[in-house]
Amino acid sequence: MARPVRDLLSGGRRSAAGLRVLVTGASGTFGRALCTRFTELGATVVGLDLAPNEDDTVEVLPCDLTDDADVASATAQALERLGGLDVLVNNAGIGGPAPAELPPGEEVRRQLDLNLLGAWRVTSACARALTDSRGRVVMVSSRMAVLQLPLAAAYGASKRALVAYADALRMELAGHATVSCVYPSAVRSPIHDSTAAAGLSLEGMSTYEPLEGVVDTVLLAALSRRVRRDLPTTGKGAVEFFLARHFPRLTDRIVARTLTERARAGVFDGAELAAGVVRRSRRTG
Template sequence: MTGRGGFVRRTSWDLAGKRALVTGAAGAFGTATVERLRERGATVVGLDLRKSDDVIECDLTQPELIPAAVDEAIGRLGGLDLLINNAGIGVPALAGDAPDATARKVIEVNLFAGWGVTAAALPALREAKGRVIFVSSGLAYVTLPLAASYLVSKRAIDTYADALRIENGRHLDVSVIYPGYVPTPIHDASLARGVDLGMFLPAETVAQVVGTIVDVAAARRPPRNRASTRTTGIGVAMARHLPSVADRIVRSRTNQRRRGLGELTDRLGKI
């Protein structure tokens, strides 16, 4: 899955010396992304709930806190060339249930946090003719049961990225990354309720996802979107262009593997 990310014209894009901000910097993807960017010579500051020397504490579900945290990061960096919106959470949710506080938090973290950080960082990014990367999910298009709020939030990232790209034209590159299933702590809440998304999707590694993020960050002509593995890319492409086929595959696998889907399957029914 590739395509031109924006309209910025460049002769090169060397990460050495670039100033980068990474959200969710203390998580599995975030920590590894920060490390890889620094190995490539970038200067990096993070945002996360857990503070450290180069990570600014910020609860991204509190929108009033975001502008000051982003300003502090830009001040430390002396400007901003690259923003990686990586923060995300996932919790099981049925589409037939009214959205509760947990479902709303998933959308707040996965969508509105990145939106808020991007808006706060936009003047500095436009000045630098920089780039923004959103870490979405293959589940933005491959629709599985029992994950409604997560699916909604990840699909919405694509639409926001499209709007950001068209509004900023030559001033900004915008890319979206689609990881597949990676067994990291983001899935702990789902596993605690017996919902194992790894039953549906081939596992990927943190290294594969982070390698994709950094490759896109360093690309002279960054892609509009990029899956972290060929298998995930094929799944996303099928779900986007042949949705009825993808739905049949998901229904078949769900009905075959109901015993491994935990307490929520009693309310799901045969699909």
């Protein structure tokens, strides 16, 4: 949906000038772009990241989101620097290969801990400041929260669980702070590197979208006068979101057929984690 139309449907946008914003994963692809845009619009921004960069565009505090004590300490520092909080963007996340048919190992635990519990830790540490300002929480979820792709079960499960957490949080904070979820599709970034290295690239199963559209949608969630609950980032994403929620059998068939076709074409040959998919595709071929 074109930005002017989205703005109109949201009742326009409030000014970002003077808003106090905290962004997790601030040194990554999404985070750097978000921090830059919020700053350009006049907001005061502090970031959290496991490994801040020397050239970060805002102050980024080192923080391991999987560590309770580290989150408590870094978040307290961020809130002190900001003098309160108006917008929390839970952006940090990781992906990686995790076929659903295999036992959950360290890779699965790592993704669930960061993508779900990391956001939970930071949000709980910010809850008082957000309710004091009647602020907003923006969860950067994923299209895979509603339309799961195979061979990446941990990522989809973590993002679907993140939405469930957002739903509970929305009810608990109702009238005092708001919660919105943003659903990007695939954006070219290092988050896909480990999956590609394992021979499980989802190229051909997902269409890449521009980073700018994701940033614009997060800004819409944070700044629109009418609070939005769920925000896909593209028109195609909105269609996928609708179909996955209302016609799940249809989307299941489409994804399963595409996976089988790719396996038969040899895309996953040599990928140990996809051996079961390859074997079954040949059995039904």
